[in-house]
Amino acid sequence: MKAAVLTALRQMEIRDVPDPTIEKDNDVLLKIEMVGVCGSDVHYYETGRIGRQIVEYPFIIGHECSATVEAIGSSVTGVKVGDQVTVDPAVPCHQCYQCRIDRENTCEDMRFLGCPGQGGGCLCEYIVMPEESCFPTKGAITLEQAALCEPLSIAVYAVKRAQIPEGAGIGILGAGPIGLSVLLSAKAEKARKIYVTEKIDARLEAARGVGVTWAGNPDSTDVVSEILAAEPLGLDVIIECCGQQEALDQAFEILKPGGLLVIIGTARKDRISFDVDTFKRKEISIRYVRRQNHCVQTSLDLIGSGQVNVDFMITHHFRLEETKKAFDLVAGYHDGVIKAMIKV
Numbered sequence: 001m002k003a004a005v006l007t008a009l010r011q012m013e014i015r016d017v018p019d020p021t022i023e024k025d026n027d028v029l030l031k032i033e034m035v036g037v038c039g040s041d042v043h044y045y046e047t048g049r050i051g052r053q054i055v056e057y058p059f060i061i062g063h064e065c066s067a068t069v070e071a072i073g074s075s076v077t078g079v080k081v082g083d084q085v086t087v088d089p090a091v092p093c094h095q096c097y098q099c100r101i102d103r104e105n106t107c108e109d110m111r112f113l114g115c116p117g118q119g120g121g122c123l124c125e126y127i128v129m130p131e132e133s134c135f136p137t138k139g140a141i142t143l144e145q146a147a148l149c150e151p152l153s154i155a156v157y158a159v160k161r162a163q164i165p166e167g168a169g170i171g172i173l174g175a176g177p178i179g180l181s182v183l184l185s186a187k188a189e190k191a192r193k194i195y196v197t198e199k200i201d202a203r204l205e206a207a208r209g210v211g212v213t214w215a216g217n218p219d220s221t222d223v224v225s226e227i228l229a230a231e232p233l234g235l236d237v238i239i240e241c242c243g244q245q246e247a248l249d250q251a252f253e254i255l256k257p258g259g260l261l262v263i264i265g266t267a268r269k270d271r272i273s274f275d276v277d278t279f280k281r282k283e284i285s286i287r288y289v290r291r292q293n294h295c296v297q298t299s300l301d302l303i304g305s306g307q308v309n310v311d312f313m314i315t316h317h318f319r320l321e322e323t324k325k326a327f328d329l330v331a332g333y334h335d336g337v338i339k340a341m342i343k344v
Contacts, residue, residue, distance in 0.1 A: 003124035004323035004342075005058045009048055010331075012324040015058070020128040025075035027128050030087065032344040034147040035122055036064035037330045039176060039243075040266055041114065045327045050266060053116045062123035062342075063089035063113040066146030069134070076131045085134040086146035087122070088153075088296045089113035105157075105293040112291075123323060125344060135296050140304030144341055148181075148310045150292075152299035154264065155181035157292035159189055162237050162262045169193040169235040171227065171254055174242025175203040175215075177313055177339045178264055182239050183210050184308045195235065195254075197223045197247070202336030206312060218246070224253045234259060243267040248274065257282040264289045316340040 003017045022029050040050060041061045048055045055061075069083040079085060092099050092107035099107050113129075114121025137146050155178060164170055170191055172179050175198035186194060187210065196207045196215040204215050214230060216223045228234065234256030240247050243265030251261050252275055261284055278284070302308040315338045318326040326340045 001125040002320060003060050004062075004320060005060055006045065006055060007058050010045060010328075012045070012327065014321055014323070017060070017124065020126055022071060022073050022128060024130070025073040026131045027073040028069055028076060028079060028131055028134050029071040030067035030085070030127050030129060030134070031070045032065055032067050032122050032125060032127060033084070033143045034066045035062045035342045035344060036147045036151065036177075037326050037340040037342065038064050038151065039178070039330075041121075042327060042331050043266060043268070044114075044116070046331055047268065049116075051270070055116045059116065060120040060123055061114040062121035063115070064147050064150040065089075065113075065122040066137075066143040067127070070126065073131075078131050079134050079136055084137045084139075084143060084146065086137060086141075086149040086296065086300055087113070087129060088133045088135065089122075089150060090291060091119070091130055091133060103293065105290050123320070123342065123344075125320075135300055137300065137304070141300065144314055145303050145310055146300070147341065148313065148339070149296055149299040149303065151177050152181045152185065152302065152308065152310060153292040153295040154178060154289065155185040156295040156298050156302070158182055158239055158262055158264050158289045159185040160295070161287050161289060162239060162260060164189065164191055164237055167192065168237060169195065169213075169231045171195045171197070171235045171238040171251070173197050173238060173240045173247040173251060174244070174265060175200075175207045176241065179239075179241035180206060180210065180313055180338065181310070182241060182264070183207055183212065184310065185302075187211065188302055188307050193231070195227050195230070197250070200333055200336070203338060206338060209312065218250065224250055227254050236260070237262065239264065241265050245269075245272055248272055252278045252282070252284065255282060255284055259284055261286045262289060263287070313339045314341050318342045320344050
């Protein structure tokens with residue numbers, strides 16, 4: 001089969017690689033249809049690592065995908081050949097302590113699509129996944145929308161962890177695909193006062209199109225002063241979606257005492273820091289988001305029911321042979337890109 005293979009930093013080739021095969025009774029052979037380019041994929045492309053997860057070349061990345069069922073193992077009953085599915089890229093062990101306490105997202109023996117040391121990715125023609133990772137779309141959503149269920153599920157989980165109080169003011173720092181997905185999820189949960197910051201004006205306009213209380217660019221606006229002018233007591237919750245130290249610093253200034261900071265963004269540095277005096281004086285709480293936990297079906301249902309419209313985030317389309325071009329576009333934030341979609 002054909003695959004887009006990382007061969008070095010910022011180097012990618014289309015290669016012939018062995019076809020995957022069904023080995024277990026619960027395996028499902030999937031023909032990949034659409035793959036979304038995620039920021040974490042771009043981290044591997046540009047730097048070859050995320051924290052302790054270091055790429056050994058050659059390596060196939062990619063984890064946001066939709067697919068058609070090509071074949072099934074003997075015990076599979078939840079999907080059948082020909083079904084279109086969205087794919088949960090996380091395969092927990094179901095045996096470790098974290099799994100036993102219903103925290104599969106922090107499984108001690110996780111296998112994740114396109115994650116070094118765990119499993120190859122989906123930027124290829126076929127993959128094999130367990131039945132539990134395959135969520136039938138039942139014709140309710142398109143293949144492109146199905147590929148966006150994975151990032152939306154992270155946002156659904158983040159909003160769930162935020163436990164946004166009724167009538168609360170919330171901030172979303174970073175309006176890339178994850179930040180916009182958080183915005184959609186927060187609005188689906190009836191959040192009313194939403195403040196968004198983003199350095200790319202096209203993404204700010206996209207956020208405004210969804211509907212926000214206020215949106216501003218920190219490169220041209222004093223976002224802290226602007227938000228505090230509208231909310232003198234500060235915001236109840238901030239969800240950080242860009243992985244930037246500058247945004248974390250702004251969050252501490254904008255949050256009210258007793259406020260909550262939820263972090264999704266993946267920092268490129270090994271350490272981030274907080275102002276200890278502000279941290280203590282305001283008694284700020286912090287929750288980190290590790291991917292998602294049992295939220296894929298919810299994201300599929302949100303799109304299928306029409307409560308959430310993700311189509312506006314798909315700004316660019318590429319063929320598998322153009323994968324490197326897609327990654328260069330996303331890495332450089334060119335041409336107003338939000339989500340680049342690769343048709344396999």
